[in-house]
Amino acid sequence: MIDQPIEQLIEYFRQLPGVGKKTAQRYAYYIIENNKEKAENFAKAILEVKNKIRLCKECGNYSSTEVCPLCQRRDKKTICVVQEPKDIVSLEKVKTFDGVYHILFGAINPLENKGPNDIRIKELLARVNAYGTEEVIMATNPNVEGDATAMYIAKILKPLGVKVTRLAQGISMGSDIEFADEVTLSRAISDRKEI
Amino acid sequence: MIDQPIEQLIEYFRQLPGVGKKTAQRYAYYIIENNKEKAENFAKAILEVKNKIRLCKECGNYSSTEVCPLCQRRDKKTICVVQEPKDIVSLEKVKTFDGVYHILFGAINPLENKGPNDIRIKELLARVNAYGTEEVIMATNPNVEGDATAMYIAKILKPLGVKVTRLAQGISMGSDIEFADEVTLSRAISDRKEI
Numbered sequence: 001m002i003d004q005p006i007e008q009l010i011e012y013f014r015q016l017p018g019v020g021k022k023t024a025q026r027y028a029y030y031i032i033e034n035n036k037e038k039a040e041n042f043a044k045a046i047l048e049v050k051n052k053i054r055l056c057k058e059c060g061n062y063s064s065t066e067v068c069p070l071c072q073r074r075d076k077k078t079i080c081v082v083q084e085p086k087d088i089v090s091l092e093k094v095k096t097f098d099g100v101y102h103i104l105f106g107a108i109n110p111l112e113n114k115g116p117n118d119i120r121i122k123e124l125l126a127r128v129n130a131y132g133t134e135e136v137i138m139a140t141n142p143n144v145e146g147d148a149t150a151m152y153i154a155k156i157l158k159p160l161g162v163k164v165t166r167l168a169q170g171i172s173m174g175s176d177i178e179f180a181d182e183v184t185l186s187r188a189i190s191d192r193k194e195i
Numbered sequence: 196m197i198d199q200p201i202e203q204l205i206e207y208f209r210q211l212p213g214v215g216k217k218t219a220q221r222y223a224y225y226i227i228e229n230n231k232e233k234a235e236n237f238a239k240a241i242l243e244v245k246n247k248i249r250l251c252k253e254c255g256n257y258s259s260t261e262v263c264p265l266c267q268r269r270d271k272k273t274i275c276v277v278q279e280p281k282d283i284v285s286l287e288k289v290k291t292f293d294g295v296y297h298i299l300f301g302a303i304n305p306l307e308n309k310g311p312n313d314i315r316i317k318e319l320l321a322r323v324n325a326y327g328t329e330e331v332i333m334a335t336n337p338n339v340e341g342d343a344t345a346m347y348i349a350k351i352l353k354p355l356g357v358k359v360t361r362l363a364q365g366i367s368m369g370s371d372i373e374f375a376d377e378v379t380l381s382r383a384i385s386d387r388k389e390i
Contacts, residue, residue: 002284003248003257003258003259003263003264004259005240005243005244005247005248005259006244006248006257008240008243009240009241009243009244011240012233012236012237012240015225015233015237016221016222016225017221017222017225018218018221023213025281025284026211026212026213026281027211027212028244029280029281030210030211030212031241031244031245032244032245032248032257032280036245038207038210039241039242039244039245040242040245041207042207042210042241043238043239043241043242044238045200045203045204045206045207046204046226046234046237046238046241047234047235047238048200048203048204049200049201049203049204049223049226049227049234050226050227050231050234050235052200053198053200053201053227062198062201062227063198064198064199064200068198069198085224085227086220086224089197089220
């Protein structure tokens with residue numbers, strides 16, 4: 001029999017992705033056992049994120065300013081198109097890309113009734129026109145939906161004289177060919193490069 | 196480059212036990228992507244726990260009332276002594292124990308300079324005297340510190356005519372003898388029971 005406020009906090013932790021009852025309990029007890037100021041700041045951080053974060057009106061990424069820092073500073077000659085804000089976090093770690101991003105918030109997916117008008121393609125075209133963008137890198141996920149979306153956007157952009165590229169697909173660095181799945185291997189063979 | 200409020204929320208999630216950067220990011224994005232009301236209630240639950248939860252003045256468990264529900268309702272003829280509040284959660288799942296608990300908040304540990312006066316032993320004695328408790332079950336952890344603490348308390352309580360017992364130690368149910376560690380196996384052999 002756990003006390004009501006504790007029970008409730010456990011419930012909220014459980015709603016986080018991948019958190020089971022035991023983990024939620026550990027988190028709740030951590031909050032109880034640690035100092036009050038930290039817990040208050042934690043609660044404030046949750047509220048702040050909900051109050052301050054909106055979508056950057058250019059790229060669509062989460063931002064606390066009307067135009068996000070990346071869109072403010074980076075070169076707009078190249079736009080990297082991704083499905084979700086999380087993808088930007090991963091791509092930014094690489095540090096080789098210095099253009100701006102564009103978030104579609106999804107991919108074309110007929111099974112889920114998601115057509116071209118349900119993702120931010122119109123906004124992408126507007127940006128390409130406004131900036132005079134030279135290259136659009138399609139970094140949608142390497143699956144049927146991501147590929148279809150990349151093809152669709154390429155078909156629209158190419159006639160406008162914009163170069164459209166796609167992230168290379170193949171076997172992962174450091175992995176074993178033995179364990180690579182067939183689709184990946186077949187892609188790696190057909191896209192093989194001369195060395 | 197992640198926006199400041201998001202970065203901060205990720206930092207707070209990272210402080211939870213066992214949470215790395217990637218997991219903290221997932222949690223933060225979950226908060227951002229889900230509805231505002233839920234996030235506000237989550238923040239409120241954190242504050243509530245810090246504002247309402249104190250230690251039950253009898254057993255020492257976290258409680259929002261001066262005396263916790265367990266101490267209010269349960270039979271005080273038996274007291275089960277544990278090291279931490281979390282232990283009660285596990286023991287309560289079993290549903291075979293209907294007495295009250297007593298939390299020591301630690302165990303005797305000379306290496307960490309923790310003596311008998313640093314854990315709630317005095318409070319235990321006071322309760323045993325006040326209730327006329329018949330049995331004290333030592334459910335401290337099955338390791339050197341837990342065993343030493345159990346022995347120490349037993350030595351004080353036995354002269355008062357209180358029965359002191361210790362949770363059985365041995366191989367876990369459903370485990371393989373092949374994989375049991377030596378200390379556990381040796382304990383299981385010396386504590387073997389006639390069938």
